[in-house]
Amino acid sequence: MSKPVLLLISGSLRKGSYNRMLLAEAARAFGEAEMVEADLALPLYDGDLEEAEGVPEKVQDLAAQIKSADAIVIGAPEYNKGITGVLKNALDWVSRVPGGAFRDKPTVVISASAGRTGGETAQFMTLSCLTQLQARLVPGTAVLIAGAPDAFDADGRLKDEMSRKLLAERMARLRSELA
Ligand SMILES: Cc1cc2nc3c(=O)[nH]c(=O)nc-3n(C[C@H](O)[C@H](O)[C@H](O)COP(=O)(O)O)c2cc1C
Numbered sequence: 001m002s003k004p005v006l007l008l009i010s011g012s013l014r015k016g017s018y019n020r021m022l023l024a025e026a027a028r029a030f031g032e033a034e035m036v037e038a039d040l041a042l043p044l045y046d047g048d049l050e051e052a053e054g055v056p057e058k059v060q061d062l063a064a065q066i067k068s069a070d071a072i073v074i075g076a077p078e079y080n081k082g083i084t085g086v087l088k089n090a091l092d093w094v095s096r097v098p099g100g101a102f103r104d105k106p107t108v109v110i111s112a113s114a115g116r117t118g119g120e121t122a123q124f125m126t127l128s129c130l131t132q133l134q135a136r137l138v139p140g141t142a143v144l145i146a147g148a149p150d151a152f153d154a155d156g157r158l159k160d161e162m163s164r165k166l167l168a169e170r171m172a173r174l175r176s177e178l179a
Contacts, residue, residue, distance in 0.1 A: 004033045004178055005070045006035050008026070011075060012086065030175060033070075038066075040062075040089070045092045055097055062090065066101035070106070076122045081122070088129070091130075106138050107136060109127055110145075110167070114149060138177050140169060141169070
């Protein structure tokens with residue numbers, strides 16, 4: 001297989017996002033690939049907007065990125081024990097694009113959060129949405145980075161060896177699932 005395309009989707013728009021840092025670690029662990037970063041700065045889903053103007057171009061671009069990716073990693077932050085509006089909005093929009101972009105797409109969800117549970121609830125909710133979208137959820141031990149502000153060093157590398165190991169195992173499994 002030629003270089004696989006790995007799509008990284010951050011559920012946080014922040015430049016300094018810990019989920020972005022975690023996605024960067026995931027990308028390094030995945031190994032050689034063409035990395036593509038999704039942009040979830042989309043308008044809010046609005047059925048009236050969709051009816052009047054159709055699916056926005058940025059959403060169509062995102063759906064095309066998902067469709068042409070060989071594998072996807074989603075960094076799902078936790079807001080108020082749930083999925084972020086940014087990520088849910090993107091999933092909702094993408095679900096409106098005909099053709100089921102996520103269908104059968106090898107996908108892993110990982111999370112970093114400031115709290116003590118590492119974003120477990122948000123990750124669970126994201127997996128639930130992705131089931132509806134018929135993504136191929138690659139199994140493995142959950143990667144949940146708790147206390148995110150202290151979990152990365154100045155270079156954005158994960159400090160905890162067990163977390164690095166879990167992430168590496170997860171990415172190796174994702175890679176092994178590629179057609
Ligand atoms: C509106 C809001 C709600 C939050 N709720 C939670 C929460 O329920 N659990 C948690 O662990 N952290 C929560 N946090 C803290 C986030 O984990 C923290 O801001 C984290 O850095 C967000 O991810 P990011 O760094 O990728 O942007 C919340 C933050 C915000 C802004």
